[in-house]
Amino acid sequence: MVTPFICLKPDARFLINNVSVSIDREILDDEHAHFIEKLRKRTNYKLASTYCITRTISQQTQAMKDYLAKKGYVNAQIELITTINQENYTVDLQFKIKIGNQRRFIFFGNNFFSTKELIEQCATFGRSADLVPLSLIVEEITERYRSKGFWQVAIEIQAEGQRCFFLINEGIRAQLSAINFDGVHCTTPEWLRKKFFKKNKKECSVDLDLIKQRLSEIIKWYNENGFGLAEIMQQEFVSTNMPHDYQLNVMINEGVQALVKQVHIDQFEQLEKADLFQAINRGNAVPLSQTLLNDQKKWLLNFFQQRGYLSVQVKPEIIAENGLIKIVWHVSNYDQQITFGKTVVLGATTLPFSLLQKTINYKQGEAWNKDQVRQSFLKLRELEVFETIYAHGDTAPEDDKEKAVLLKLIHDDPYEIRIRGGFQQVSKNFAFKSGTTYKIGGSLLIKNPFNYADMLRVDIDVTRFYSNFSGIYRRPWFLGLPLNLILKGYNNTYMQPVMLGLAKPLYQARQQGGMIGVVYSSDKKELSLNAGVELIETNHLSIELARAINFEPVLIDKLVPYGYFEPTIFMDCLDDKLNPRSGSLTVLTGKGMIPFDKNGVPFFKFLLEEAIFVPLWRTVLGFHIRFGYIFSRQFENIMPIDRFYLGGENSLRGYAPDLAPPLGCFVDDNEKSYLVPQGGRFVFNGNIELRFPIIQRLWGAIFEDVGILLSRAPVSIIDGNALLGSTGFGLRYQTPIGPLRFDIGWKWRKREPEEHLYSWFITLGYAF
Template sequence: MFTYKVACIFFFSFVCAESPKDPQVLSKVTLKGSLVGKDRFLHSYFIEPGDHFDIQKHQHSLEKIKEELIQEGYLAPHVTDQLYPLADGTAIKVVITLDPGYRYTIDAVTFTVTPSDIEKDLTAYISKSLVRSYCTQELLQWSAHSIKEYARARGYIQRKLGYTATKNDKKGTVSLAFQLELDVKKQYSFKGNSFYTTEQLTTEILNFDFKGIPVPSCFLVEDLEAFYKKRGFLHVVVTCHEEADAFSFTIVEGPRAFITAITLTGDESTMKALLVKRCKALYGIYDEDTIKKVLHDCISELHLHGYWDATLIKKGIAQYDEYGSELSLVLTLGEQRTVQDVLIAPYPHLATQKPFSSYVNLSEVRPLSSESLRKQKRYLQEYLRNQGYLYTPVNYSITEREGRKVIEWSMDLTSGPVLFGKTTIVGLSRMKPEVVYRELHYKEGDVWNQHAIEYSLQRLKSLGLFETISLGPEIIGEQVQPLIMKCCEDDPFEVRTRFGFQLVSKSFTHLSWSTYKVGGSFLWKNPTGSADKVGLDLDFTRYTRMVAGTYEVPWIGPVPIRTFFKVYSDRFDQPLLSRPHQRLYKEAHDGASVTFFHSHPWCQSFVRVGLESARVYGISERLAQIIQFDSHLVDKRTPYLYGESSMTVEHFDNKGDPSKGFYTLLSLKAMVPVGIKKGWFVRAFMEQSFFYPLYRSVIGAFRWRCGHIFNAQFSTILPTERFYLGGPTSVRGYEKNMVPPLN
């Protein structure tokens, strides 16, 4: 879907020299120009909508945008700006025009290498990747890294690398000339190695010499010996013979250590036997990485048992017998934290909650893990924040009361909860401030509630009238917390176009049953300054034609009920699967409706009433009998009065990826025809879904739905108002309600 936005604003060619008394704030930043995806440069503009406009930051932002264009290969960009004060003079709109010009490509690469041994091969290697590519900063950085690696892999150390670029503005190309200075080539040879290959040893030496600084041979010997010892060659001996620019290493690997015994010394406790059992994974070939992992797991186990300060280190390894070696470990446990009860003085009822309940009123002491302590603290901090205590520290102490160890949680609540202060709105241009204030889910003087802020932002964003909007504390740490809302209104006019191809059937052998899909929408946002919207929607396929005009207002007087006024004209053709060019029936709907929509944080509901003229045509009497439709109503326009209500209730721990919660949908629709005594019907529908964790990451999901049509005479019910299969929740591979009879 492509979206085009047209701003209905008359621009002037100058900015008044006289500044307003109060500092101007930035209302909006707009990027203009033919560059595709130009909005990505907005992150380089350092002033946020709603902040005070600073001309120095503005100029610096323009330079930053120009710099980013150059980094993307636009080597001769032009960035211009225009500043438009709004009518009241308190805000300013910035329009930045980007003229990137050519995006330069690399047409030639040359090298001057000293010494010149690898000049020809290096030129061919780098040219393959650079020539005919865009001259971006990322590509040049990759080239510098590749040149260094290419030289290092051939035994050279890079001393200096530079380049000059020659632009051809007429063709939009650039030629790169690299200058590379190398130290004398180094050659490495190895004798006696069998465990590691020559390539692996060479790579290890080159990695050790990663900064390109010549390293004495003794350091290289130590590095190779450490490289071997990590894999159990504890008695390896490496010698080096250096001649000019060649290093010859002689390696005596020796036997590889095999652990057949483990001794654990240090603090004595019941944990010692458990650790010895866990360390059995170390028996076998000596490996440093395996030892680190096992010791880390042992420390984690000790923390779970209350030993927060425990350490387990490797003391050494020695020959145990003729068959293997002995690994010596030293254990230091430190103090064990244990508790029998939990005391939360201000909120004793919280002790029954999950993080605390397993430590409450125990007959024997229980180890307190550091992770359990962190969970308890996070729970209390979150609980306090929900009560409005944003800056209250949470502390603990483990004390002894009447011979029982108790963990006491303390918090100083004398200052009281944080209260909502005044909310300041900046950045509005066309919208009335009272329209924004009425969407807030809190009042000045209320106890601070983060959920109220989040829900207020959700309501404001759902209006669809802001490009960006944020709400947060103006000054951190105040007991009466003022807030600042920064708004950037969207353009008043928006045109959307959409087109595509739709495979209605899941059968790829019946592609002729599929259809194109073309449509468009026109939106006029906030025409009266009251957050209202005027819209026109057009959608066409081979089987449908939908035209609708809408007018939306978010409130009815003082009540937050969103109201939609709609006038529509729809056409629907039901195709036959076996004969896609023929229609089973055609149906037309023309009418008008009013919808009242209300939203809660956990519930959404709407009520719709309307008047509609419906007609079924293009169907023979025989086919009408097959689908049980009264043939007397064929090709007859019938007016209907109808009403519909629906309610959705949902509660999930995570809407995007739920593991626990439920979803409920209730719907009721009644239609009463004018002039047909037995043509009324009432359609009821219910859908229910449950999610519940079964085991670890295994989530159980259960879903069911049911519906029934209460009617005086079934054959008078319009075909499109009946229940059909099709859609992702019934028969997958078909569009919703696209599996009617005969298909």
């Protein structure tokens, strides 16, 4: 068994350079020369200087066939010859057209089928379409009409040289007013009609192809419910008293339902304790179906193959006992267990082999398991230093019990520069420009600088409201343990951008510091512990504004040093990180801050977040809660940037960012008052959102957000005024990098006259 895992990195894209069209005729008359030239121009216009995409070329080839068919060459064949130029990344295309005798089909009176569809029907005769008697073509077209309910269709033909005229009288299409089932006992005829013919309620015209498909689905349903011999005995259209109206009478022979009462695994009785088999053996009889057999077979094969028995075979034996079914599984070819052999490294990697041994997820001598090979592939990819990773088991002789692993590694470029840009919308109303900011940034990556799969990364991001600079060094297998060492230095400047009625920012906060951390990662969880030193300063605010935001004025323009530690638990059980439909996401973090200055206060910040997603048919129901608390004696001495806030695209979507109460009142020099956010030491936020598809990549959502934000201990939760809420809806357009999201939310009630009743946001990514 070979199990390859390949990581591909796209190279340069190929462009179509020259496009030529030729025909297999020695002498071209004016007519042929004209339409060949027209084909060449059309094809050049569609393909020349575009990317060489197989789907686009196929579409253009079909368009050429359609054009030739209209000209009377329904049996035309097109051969495509491609010439690839590796040096300049271009492709030359040559279309060679083979045509037979010309025979133009002209249709009159066709309304249901288009002329193109009827010509395609004629083309089903292939290269002999120009030789087939017209009577046979008429029979084919007539049968096509009759299958769609045109049972009175009449077609006349006239031939004039190379032209064939079809005069079609479609007649009135038969209508289906009722579907009756006979012989149905395990369910009701009404249920069958609702389940399998509900799509025909609005369109009651007869369609034999659709009816055949629905009846096949009914038999498939019977088979999946244990009626393995169910069949359609008879189907008949009966005319009613209304003209062109019919009823469909269907006779079904259900047969006898086969129920499985016991599952036995020969020689491996202990496996019968698995949930898949135990439920049946406890007396919960289930219908015998191919799906049931496939599920049990898949489970057994997976069980043995994960333990190295790659050649194992399992076969079911069906035994009927007293009207019930017993399944006996026979296991063979399990006597030879395959184990992991040596790891053979190919390519030009310079990494120490000892490092690769630590990274891969298997050891020599362990039972062969393809999932462990896959996990090894993923761990190597997480190092982000390889351009190509190719891992698979070697083809071992039958008598060899060890399978070597071939590992091909090709290093990525040692230097990489990434540039990003865009805009961010934080507007609280429909004055779009008031909350819009540019967003530009870039990253410099130096990969494997010390030949230990390590990485040095420098990030810079700038907007109107903040600027972030950080340098990070990451090294795997710290102290020989499965831990990543993280060294980070940063310098961040943040301006509180929101103030009702005022365009300028509230204040500016600066964070400077460095930290050292260790991270342990597994398939679904990540544990980290960081410790470091941080200098925090809050400036550009007056004493009056400091009091309005409940901040100690003595700390204005004061650079306060802190030592901190920060443990984090992250558990990702989502089925899809960009567009989750099921699973959960948990984040638990704490941050302890110890000041080195008498004006600062020690505190511990705790935060728990949980998101759960439940699929409901085609929709997704999402739940999200966030709970946090800051343990500290003096709230006023906590820097504003370290407090909790509510409001914005990811919490309470009826409020502008950070503008959920409690709010302070600030009066400027012109005696004008403004509401300013104070933040809190206690936060609770709950969100529920129903996401549903609208059309193709466009989804809609309705949501309900609630929250509580308090600057004191949460004893005031009993006060109903502390509960905040918003209700709204939104649109999500799915992109390869996540959904482009628009949300608009309305507050449950306004607290202050200056507040806006609603807020709206345009951003990338889900709210949770």
